[in-house]
Amino acid sequence: MSGHDAVGRRAFVVGAGAALFTGGTATNAEAAVVEGPLPDFHAALKAELTFPLAWGRSPIRDFRAWRRAARAKVEELLLVDRDERTPYAPEFGGRSEADGYTRELVTLSLTRHERVRGALLTPHGRGPFPAVLLLHDHGARFDIGKEKLVRPWYDDTRAAAAQGWADKYFSGRFVGDELARRGHVVLCLDALGWGDRGPLTYDQQQALAANFYNLGSSLAGLTAHEDARAAGFLAALDRVDARRIAAVGFSMGAFRAWQTAALSDHIGAAAAVCWMTGLKEMMVPGNNTLRGQSAYYMLHPGLPRFLDFPDVASIAAPRPMLFLDGGLDPLFPADGVRVAHDKLRAVWRSRHAEKRLRLTTWPDLGHVFTAPMQDEVFTWLDTVL
Template sequence: MKKNAITLLAVACCTCFTPLALAAADGPEYQTQAFDSADRTFPLFYQQLKDKMPFTMSWNDKIRNPQKWRKQGIAKAREVIFPYADNTPFNPLVIDEIDRGDYIAQKIVFNISAESRVLALKLVPKGDGPFPAALFLHDHGSKFDIGKEKFVETWDDDDRVASSQAWADKYFSGRYPGDELAKRGYVVLSIDALGWGDRSVEDFATDSQQALASNLFNLGSSFAGIIALEDARAAKFLAHQPKVDRSRVAAVGFSMGAFRAWQVTALSDDITAGVADCWMGTMKGLMVPGNNQLKGQSAFSMLHPGISKYLDYPDIAALSAPKPLLVFAGGQDSLFPLDSVEEAFDKMHSVWNANRAADKLTTKVWPDKSHTFTEDMQEEAFDWLDSQFKQ
């Protein structure tokens, strides 16, 4: 009787589990290979797991009430993405400033959270205001000695001046996009995400990112969640600065900063428009071998555990509708497969159309561009922002 029971159990197990790699035909049936031989980061059953990603709150054309979808989606996204709430007084202090002609550049310290008091770069046009404003959110780039300095020119630090100029030459046509927008009459704030600039450590590009992410998981938070929370806090800080018109506050970002830009545009009531360059796609479309979304270093700064139960990337971006949003992509950008980008763009346009705000969403693929934010892209983006803010 006992032998028959064991036999029945073995048969039952075989009917409910089909091994993906078996031992020799004359040996026992069990998995002997767990990973794709070409890409050792994927388990052989990754496609089955991918197929199970539910996105239960994802936008679809059967939704008849986009306002209700947005309200429920924002509540769920904030619940999953933000690790906690923070209403700590900012208590800002300007510690240095220089005159740049049409505007003043400041180094300003403030409480970005209850745990972190940080140094930011702020640019303020001369005059009485109120002025439109822009929160600049830097990229990842596996370059950590600078963060806020990637978008705004710093001073009195030769190493960072040289490093940021080299970055500007590589990605921004030798310009500092934050300073360019300040010349147009915007108050600009550029901050360091945790791990960059003044908030980094030596050799952060090696195992430190992964270790930080693991430790934050253990602490009940996440790397990406901390960044998202601090971006929302920085948005509130900027919106409440003297001379800022609270009805005209944009988030602007490149690469990982673009991810941060459309994310904070969706989740923060203080951001009224967004500009995102070189970061958009569907979650499944980016989940392909070789993509940096799958690597255990940079990926952690943009991965929110559990979000795929409810919302895809374009869904989160579309929670900002009907706010104005501009999203650029490079046709030669190997990090973002074009079919995934276009699928995401189609979904986003569907949401803005449903909100009767089709003119508020601009998406564009630059056929000859790679992963970059060149002068012509900046000018087109900033002209668009001027038009939205009637600047």
């Protein structure tokens, strides 16, 4: 999710709910104009969110049993088929040599409904190699998906857009190519709506998500499910050391990275750049999430009745995890990041695994993944993988 979504803030009058708390009919004096939009009784709704399934609050005291219960609840609320057994049936093509690694396209079945094309990079040399499931961001830019992170050697028409994105957010680098050059197998796929699976437009997201709900499913649930399936595909490749697979992402890709670590045991570590916060601290007037639209890719109906964002990420404990945040990031208020970090720290501490959790804030940076930040991630990956 990016702060550059092409829609302005609006004020909404949603005062009818005031009657719920006054015992009568709402009057004009009771109605509230709320920026966001949020209902005027949003504070009461937030107060009811106690996240009772979170580790430490849940009555389940055995951590492994808690992980199973928490993961099962998340999987239930994805609203997708949890027993997906469709063969991946990969088809490889578009092979090309680069500086220190081989590039190829792979098309596979993440679900029984659709074939998905992705970029697969393999270092030169003798494997098996450590691997990275690389997850692209949102950014309200849909014509490129995997191309935001892997240089599109297969499509000259997307090259300029991809380079522009890399220049804007990644110091001109293609993160996937950097990882491959440094010895990692890299898999990067388009989420539904991006690249080969799009392009969607910004204002079509709500309708797409609503239609998923009408079909008894979920856009966010599909994305989470596909990412977990992609981790399984990567682990099954002969060229990959299945014990050394990380999920890495920026912005919405960061959300997807820690979410995949929570849902898939194939992920041995995760690095999430610029997406971690407490839900309550994010749900404040003016926050980008309240615009709707792009939030649907990260919105699992009913989940906040049980778990906060850091609680979901904690399902991956005590595996190594790195969270990088920008101190000037307008999407994630500092108090939300602090609350989330405190929750994460408490979980890893309870597992006597504090050294496996790194929480870093770059105070002078916003919503970006610059070269120095990338270097921190690359060095950390070398350590944990």
